[in-house]
Amino acid sequence: MSDTAMSQTVKHPDAVEHYLLRLRRALGSVKAESVDEILSDIRSHIEERVAASPVPAGQAVMEVLERLGTPQQLAANYRAEGLLERASVSSGPLLLLRATFYWALTGLGGFVALLILLFGYLFGISFLVTAVLKPFYGDRVGLWVGPDTLQLGAHMGSEPLPAGRELLGYWIIPLGLVIGLLSLILTTLFVRWLIRRQRTRWQAMPALD
């Protein structure tokens, strides 16, 4: 870097520092040492570009920041390579939830995926809970069907049992287990597939120039 270029860069540090600060925020939950490293990489890249540019440093800074994309986009690229990479082969609910949660922050597609994931988990878990509760609260867990009722689940506490006939008896245990497990498995597979699909899209965005 020539002395002039160097001193010019120093004159325009605000835009760069501001960009890096926003990037740090956008990276959010990425672990601290990785964030520091990412920021050094990007800072070094900006310095390199500005030094190599024939236009005045101020303009060069703006150009390189534009080519990098917004801090949110850049952070999403990093996350796409890191978190989604692992989540797309993992079945761990926490990792899937985290990956989908951060994906949801970046757009509507992620938000829909998060809703599907949460709904699928809740649906599955409530069937499992129903099955598990049956042996302990035999007469308060079941499927009631009556003229105006269709209720499935457990009625705890003092609330009255639904009007209608309880149909399933102890069949609710195997049924609840099968339906519960199936919806957990299908939700996991489906959201993993969504994440994989999204990851290939994020892997390379079209060049800006």
Added chain:
Amino acid sequence: MTAKPDEPAATDKWGAQLRKGCLELAILASLWKEPLYGLEILRVLQEQGGMAVAEGTLYPILNRLRDDGLLVSEWRDTGAGHPRKYYTLTASGRTRTHGMSAAWGQFVGQMGSLLVALDEGPKTDPQGTRYV
């Protein structure tokens, strides 16, 4: 069925997707001869590979390739006024690059034998009607 008129836009889009798919191999290949820093990788991809890679795309991929153990990175002071981070292929990176390169070669060969048909032109049936 009639042949559709040429659609340059659709062809461009397809070409962009094709390049995206090859990006990982292109990055690994750019490091085959010597360690490079980020901007040099971008230049090699652009000048030798004709690939204009978004800058916000390159660094996240480099990070992942390193986390996967295919690359190592090291800050070096090269007298440029500030240190540069050089990326070097590891042994498993070389193995992977070889594997991907072989798969690529096979793919190109197979596509090539399909595309030979374009030189030969459409077949005609015994009545002499062209199929296209």
